[in-house]
Amino acid sequence: METWDAIRSRRDVREFAERAIVPADLDRILEAGRRAPSSRNIQAWDFVVVTERARLAELSRVWRGAGQVASSAATVALVAPVTEDENARRFVWFDLGQAAVSMMLAAADLGIGSGHAAVADEELARRILGYPEDRFCAFLIPLGYPAGRGLAPIRRPDRRPFDDVVHRERW
Ligand SMILES: Cc1cc2nc3c(=O)[nH]c(=O)nc-3n(C[C@H](O)[C@H](O)[C@H](O)COP(=O)(O)O)c2cc1C
Numbered sequence: 001m002e003t004w005d006a007i008r009s010r011r012d013v014r015e016f017a018e019r020a021i022v023p024a025d026l027d028r029i030l031e032a033g034r035r036a037p038s039s040r041n042i043q044a045w046d047f048v049v050v051t052e053r054a055r056l057a058e059l060s061r062v063w064r065g066a067g068q069v070a071s072s073a074a075t076v077a078l079v080a081p082v083t084e085d086e087n088a089r090r091f092v093w094f095d096l097g098q099a100a101v102s103m104m105l106a107a108a109d110l111g112i113g114s115g116h117a118a119v120a121d122e123e124l125a126r127r128i129l130g131y132p133e134d135r136f137c138a139f140l141i142p143l144g145y146p147a148g149r150g151l152a153p154i155r156r157p158d159r160r161p162f163d164d165v166v167h168r169e170r171w
Contacts, residue, residue, distance in 0.1 A: 006108040008153035013113030014068040016144030021073045025110050026051075029143065030076065032106030036099040039091035045099055048077040048129045048137075055128060059140065062125045066117035072142035075117075076103065079131045080138050096138050103141060113146040 001009065021029075030047055038044065050056055051074045059077075060070035069075045078100060080092050104114040117140040119125050125137040159165075 001109045001111070003105075003109075005153050006105050008157075009151040010104055010108040010114070011151070011154060012115045013142075013144070013146045014115055015147035016068070016071045016073060016113065016142070017147045019073065019145045020051075021112060021143060021145075025112065026074055026143070028110070029103050029106045029112070033076070033099040033103040036095070036102040038095035038098065042091075042095070044080050044092050045096060046079040046131070046135070047099075048079055048131065050075050050077065050129070058128050059125070060117075061121070062128075062137075062140070063118050063120040066119070066140060066142075068115050069117055069140055069142045071144070071147075072115075073144035075143065076141040077125070077129055077131075078138045078141065079129070079135050082134050082136050093138070100139070100141060107143055108151055111145065111151055112143055113151060115142045116140070117142060 026049065030049060033045070033047055034043075050059060056072060056075055057070045059075060060066050060068070078096050080096060083089055083092065100116070107114045119137045119139055122136055126133075129137065131137065
């Protein structure tokens with residue numbers, strides 16, 4: 001897919017087909033995250049990738065809006081350091097967002113759907129994924145081929161109008 005088509009095709013997928021993602025494709029998606037830019041190139045992220053069905057089912061219980069994790073072919077957990085420093089925290093979240101969207105676009109490029117799932121029960125996530133006490137799981141990216149219609153450029157995205165969002169020169 002062309003980059004522009006991948007950008008226009010990405011949407012949050014919440015129902016996945018049973019089809020597996022081949023390891024090379026999954027690694028490409030993870031590599032896209034690894035290559036993402038970060039504040040001072042600090043790369044304060046780790047990606048825990050889960051493909052075992054039973055573990056995915058358990059992981060889907062970390063938040064009531066994370067049910068789609070259970071049917072995903074793989075889910076990437078974005079794990080970052082816990083910090084009391086408000087400034088550092090802001091940058092970590094920004095950087096995680098960049099890594100997330102890089103992975104989602106790399107997935108869309110392969111025709112693979114992705115979604116977001118927040119984490120409410122941090123302790124459950126920690127028990128399932130085994131990351132250390134000084135880290136937290138910011139969110140989950142379930143991945144898989146869409147169960148229904150495949151990814152294709154969306155003509156009318158559910159977004160605020162262009163001229164409402166874009167301010168030229170000044171607000
Ligand atoms: C930080 C963040 C957290 C999100 N958490 C969830 C979630 O827990 N469960 C869910 O189903 N969607 C979640 N979403 C997905 C948003 O609802 C979705 O991106 C938005 O509705 C736009 O969807 P679209 O790109 O398919 O139009 C989250 C998105 C972001 C950016």
